[in-house]
Amino acid sequence: DVKVTQSSRYLVKRTGEKVFLECVQDMDHENMFWYRQDPGLGLRLIYFSYDVKMKEKGDIPEGYSVSREKKERFSLILESASTNQTSMYLCASSLVQQGVYPGSNQPQHFGDGTRLSIL
Amino acid sequence: QKEVEQNSGPLSVPEGAIASLNCTYSDRGSQSFFWYRQYSGKSPELIMSIYSNGDKEDGRFTAQLNKASQYVSLLIRDSQPSDSATYLCAGPNQAGTALIFGKGTTLSVSS
Numbered sequence: 001d002v003k004v005t006q007s008s009r010y011l012v013k014r015t016g017e018k019v020f021l022e023c024v025q026d027m028d029h030e031n032m033f034w035y036r037q038d039p040g041l042g043l044r045l046i047y048f049s050y051d052v053k054m055k056e057k058g059d060i061p062e063g064y065s066v067s068r069e070k071k072e073r074f075s076l077i078l079e080s081a082s083t084n085q086t087s088m089y090l091c092a093s094s095l096v097q098q099g100v101y102p103g104s105n106q107p108q109h110f111g112d113g114t115r116l117s118i119l
Numbered sequence: 120q121k122e123v124e125q126n127s128g129p130l131s132v133p134e135g136a137i138a139s140l141n142c143t144y145s146d147r148g149s150q151s152f153f154w155y156r157q158y159s160g161k162s163p164e165l166i167m168s169i170y171s172n173g174d175k176e177d178g179r180f181t182a183q184l185n186k187a188s189q190y191v192s193l194l195i196r197d198s199q200p201s202d203s204a205t206y207l208c209a210g211p212n213q214a215g216t217a218l219i220f221g222k223g224t225t226l227s228v229s230s
Binding site: 031033040041042043045048050056058090105106107108109110111112113 | 217
């Protein structure tokens with residue numbers, strides 16, 4: 001079974017802080033993703049990465065950055081936390097099907113999520 | 120901009136009934152779709168993948184893909200109270216690099 005591990009289930013930070021959310025997967029997946037989920041807005045893609053040191057902006061990248069120094073680890077960084085970044089953050093990973101790159105035809109597997117509160 | 124749309128519900132069914140969840144998508148070229156179940160306060164869990172027209176069955180779950188009509192459905196037979204959750208439909212984004220998710224349909228199964 002795929003295991004995607006997020007470093008914290010609950011996190012409370014203050015406005016203006018730099019916040020790091022960590023995600024590790026153990027299945028050698030090429031693709032990794034960061035989403036946030038808010039009531040009524042569904043899952044929204046922040047950033048994704050299809051290879052080490054590669055990153056692509058998703059639909060709502062403003063105020064966030066990412067880092068992927070190793071294949072198994074994908075970090076989300078809130079440069080200067082604001083109250084509107086209070087949300088559930090979900091990390092996911094997926095395989096790249098051979099010959100189909102980068103591939104959205106493989107299912108994504110999610111971590112347990114981090115509920116982040118910015119005060 | 121590709122879209123994946125679902126009726127938010129709630130969809131209420133009695134225990135033992137068939138629950139039918141539907142999803143429509145905007146792009147005829149989309150090939151792969153996924154159904155996720157999400158319990159309150161938990162993360163989405165993959166329950167079905169479907170890649171071709173027709174039906175795919177797995178236990179009490181059947182996914183149906185109709186590319187001509189651009190809809191995907193999920194049938195849950197013999198619904199149980201433990202099936203009460205939000206069900207998310209997902210398909211490929213515009214660039215084919217990630218998935219886009221519908222906002223989910225909330226299912227409530229009463230005993």
